[in-house]
Amino acid sequence: MISFFRRKKLAKSDPEREKTLREFEKKIGYKFGNLNILNAALTHPSYLHENQINDENHYERMEFLGDSVLGLIVCRHLYNEFPNYAEGDLSDVKGHVVSEKHLANMAKRMELGNYIRFGAGEARTGGRKKHSILANAFESVLGAIFLDGGYEKSEKYLLKFSKDDIVMHPPDRESSNFKGILQKYCQTHLNSDPNYRVVGEHGPSHSRKFEMEVWSANTKLGSGLGKSKKEAEQNAAANSIKYFESQEFKSTHKDVPFLSKRKHSRRRWGFKKRQE
Template sequence: MAGVCLVRQQQLIQWGQDAGLQFADWRLLHQALTHSSYANECRQGQGDHNERLEFLGDAVLDLIISERLFSILKQLPEGELTKARAFIVCETTLAKAAVKIKLGSVLYLGRGEEVTGGRQRASILADAFEAVIGALYLDGGIEAARSFVLCHLDSFLCQVKDGRYGKDYKTLLQETVQRQGEVSIHYEIVTASGPDHNKSFEAAVQINGNQLGCGNGKSKKEAEQQAARQALMQLDVLRAE
């Protein structure tokens, strides 16, 4: 991995191993994590940053997710499958997956991107995630890419299987109970504790006057969402994750 200091190289390999990555050629992973701003500052060529790998990874990701959704959602028509895939391969979802594996910590960024928060920027994280998929595909084939994708996007696939793509828990609960006719849904903040800068809330949700779920969160909205989630589990709409 010419041009990369030994300490940085070891950090990169350790991160890759922690993320469950195996490479015969670790230079591909280095390229996948190199943003164009870094390559430009170092006067490297186009082939030394991750945009081409991102292009390839995007296509490989679409194939893997399409195949998986086709397998697990046997009753959904083409239009709904397209919506489900869009939810999983969107920038927001991929950035969340990247954050979970601390991808931002090993990115090679130019000074401008570094000082303006590039390591936390969703677009940069999502693009790098796709580039890693492309690198895995080139290094180990479709199975290596599939293993990484299904491992790190599994929780989002579970959301899709539960019918929660594009919907929050409160909306899903409302849609679920309203199928039974006119139903009253009421949320109540049960407790609020802690100092102003670090409060914790507990919320309860009642369906026709009967408490069906409760939840906790750092905001009232988050607590209500968690209460709705528990109610959906009580109704066997969701499974425990």
Template sequence: MSIPGQAAADALVRRIGVSIDPDLLVLALTHRSFAYEAGGLPTNERLEFLGDSVLGIVVTDHLYHAHPDLPEGELAKMRAACVSQKSLAIVAREIELGPCILLGKGETATGGSDKDSILCDAFEAILGAVYLTHGIEVSRDVVLRLVGPSLAAAARSGAALDWKTSLQERCAELGLAAPVYDVDGEGPDHARVFTARAVVDGTVRGQGTGSAKKHAEQEAAAAAYASLATFESSLKADAITSDVS
């Protein structure tokens, strides 16, 4: 099976640095919008699921051995920074993945080839295809080579926030119940959008949207974390007023 823009796809494989089974490569590049318009072809979502797990174990294993003195919470934040949608979309742009993704007419018209969510999902699908073609050790080499700059940046900066973890920690510090997430999905399978609400002590503190539940939850957690800053300020103001009176 060949890909429209086969030359671009061949160049992509060279940038990835390892061969990929041709059929798996086509599958990894097949977005659900293209599959839907083509009459129900298989999509890259199963490969994305697999690649997400491969990415997670490689990054976790690397961080565990590279930072033996860091506690679990800090390692979790570093991992979240490296495998976030934004970070993976940056890697996808660096290897020029976007132009190779097979998209439906609607996504093509709205710039889907440069959307963070689509780039992230396709990159994870590519990792799934690499794993099925070569196994875990070659996949490890590919992940560490492509995601390495993000790992280094996380080590230097102490990592960007994993908002769900940070929100849970902040709730504990404020004596609040752990956050829970209410998630709804709307739209057809090829263009589904999820809306998540982060609920703390029975109150919706933040809301977010995304093409996957995990991304929507992260956005909601980030909004809730900001909301708690306002909540904390009001508590301090009330305390000062009580002391004065």
């Protein structure tokens, strides 16, 4: 294993593969001192199995390392950049950043699937577009950069492909746990849990929509529609959060402290503080 990673060029001469890897290096803005590490990070186990190659140096091992590196980088940034966030708030943001959906989206942005070596069977079944594979491969490359160049280089790689949608935009509605956020609001400021009530069902049976209301401390916070009760609850919670921070609610609950006073909401989702 050690001798394998000491070699600068590919262990087995393959000019076409080396050309592909060098192209990928340009795309990510990092040049490997040892190209074997990157080659392993971009090799799916199906390729080794199908070609009867007895080698454990494939992307699953690198992904194991990259997963921990990812968590460390994200936690360090959130801890340093958001000193006013409670542990639960930091966990919410981290959950989005390390989610399979977010990692897969970053992998798609760099066309990562085009650089992975697959067995013919996995390639035929759409392996290059599978979210799980793309997310794992993104972590694998992160682990490979950490192994080859250290923490700072791997940190630069992560921020290069994530800062725009993390710094500038919150996660989308589908990936956000509005119910969890609302529950924290209610417990902290109203000393009460939110209560969800189905108040209506609309549309034909094949296209049913549920209407849900949220109440807490004898106060209606909001309502929402959804194709399922779960979706309706999430939408109701999202609308309730807006009402919770509205002037209308504040004017009728003047004794309630609000999260906005704790600099909570504006910079909730980013690594870096935005310039005002």
